[in-house]
Amino acid sequence: MNAYNAASDVANPKSGLKLADIPAHDPFVVADKTSQTYYLYTGGSPRLNGMDRYGVLVYKSRDLEAWEGPYVVFTVPDDSWANPQHGAWAPEVHIYDGRCYLFITLHNNDQRLEGIGYGGFPLQWRGTAIAVSDSLEGPFELVKQEAPIVPAEVMTLDGSLYLDEDNQPWMVYCHEWVQTADGTVEAVRLKPDLTDCASEPIHLFNGSDAPWDNGEHSQDGTPSAFVTDGCQLYRTSGNRLIMLWSTYENGSYVQTLARSTTGKLEGPWEQLMPLVAGDSGHGMMFQTFQNEWMLILHSPFRMPESRCKLYDMDDTGESFVVKSSRNDLDGDHVESALE
Template sequence: MSVPPAYNAASDVRNPQQVHRLADMPVHDPFIFADRKSDMYYLYSGASPRLNGVDRHGVLFYKSADLEEWEGPYVAFAIPDGVWADPQHGAWAPEVHEYRGQYALFVTLHNEDRTLEGDPVQGYARHWRGTAVAVSDSPEGPFKLLNADGPIVSSEQMTLDGTLYLDEGEAPWLIYCHEWVQTLDGTIEAIRLTDDLSSTIGDAIVLLRGSEAPWLKPASEAGSAGEVPTYVTDGCQLYRTSDGSLIMLWSSYEDGSYVQTSARSESGRLEGPWTQLEPLVREDSGHGMLFRTFDRRWMLVLHRPFKMPDSRAYLYEIRDAGDRFELAD
């Protein structure tokens, strides 16, 4: 396993340190880390040459003391040269977790030139796509990739939106989406990680399939233009409620519009079985995550609409209902 150097491109970002409101910040796949050491909230999103003035894709962040005014953007990570991912092919769904004295960044990277078997599906080709893990001593980075040679899950599988989950014994797991472009019926899966987060242990288990949501219609109808039904799974995140219920946030499409939904493990364990709950937010909204404010309130952040450059982050106060999370009144 080779480890590339960190790439720090903070000086490439246009207009850093300005005060922003969420409505002014182009954000996709938002993730907020509440850092209790500094009493600062960090909002992470993908960094794009077209939108942010950087010379390569990566991860940027804004920071705020009150969730109202945000300073930034700054670059926490940029894809270095000489690794499996192409610096010009995108960085999706960044998230940062405090883990065993360090900060771990999970981000989906791509290499469109390294193709996989299979014909394109609805115009989408199959190629290397997967979650990479990088670490830093600060939530601001710079983050260093743990593995330069490939994503953490097999490069033969198109995966995305990986997140960290610690089980009852504090063992780390990667929860991720297996791309509908490859599976047609997208799945959310779990695989055990080594304690240093650098590789996987054993086989993955399927937690749920996109088609299991009773409200979800396929992205294409069978027989329409020769296409088969497809079901999207995006943005998986796991949380415990006050009564110990294990809840998963995830996103998909309903009649072509993005939806933020959730599911509950009936066993309270990762293996499930998982029961689909009613969507939390519709209106072309999704890829959300929950966090606790410094005064211990639950908040949901998601983006709306789906497509950039119009996508913005929105905050909702959340109520812990014991066996589920709900929007607060």
């Protein structure tokens, strides 16, 4: 892996970077056909990127091979509910109603919640915020300053935009396993301007619904905590509604997926087998300028070693399957796609 000088990142963006050069977690790609540019978003931090506070970075590419950046598109402001020094996770950017909307999980560890979390973890404010810009390159500004989109007493993360059959906006998100032990995926309808919730949440499925051993085990060996991460929704060519999400299999992070049996957000949802194993996950899919589906995810889980990995995908009509890994784009790595 190439040497990487993280301390000067945002002060000295570079061209000619490879994915193997870029520490990244929870990657998200927007393929902008107008500019013929791929935008890769990931979280930015003081320790890794030389920033004075947490935020979101973007890298740009014309061919998915050579990247330019990083450029800062969002930083946590001082006058919001979140603490600028406590993290920014899982950025996503969606073009909706002519503007660009950033979904980003923020934190305030000083705002404690009642009770004690699973395994003794503290319960505190954690939730998805939404910010808006007229450009994919930002800057993005929060649409709601005083609290997360989902009520702050609920620890949530990884919010993602979904438009239903009536073109109504929803946020699909994960309810944190730290608070629930058995993490869930839920959804809430949003106001048309995405500034707040417009309904009560609905439950989609539990982390324990995975048909394999994905739990953290208690002392007696019983699975007792189940992670849900990185929910993303897509339609196949056969109009099947598919959700990418991540969890664990025998203690290793995996990229898996679920399918709505009704084709509607409300489900019910059936769990399919993982797409990619080997400490890999929190991925998303996008279509290239040649209209080919690709999956991008991060592997391994922990920073600063984590890097983006790319896979060519097949749309079978019923689901999406991994066709091949793209070592030519992301650098040499151990093949982890499941047969």
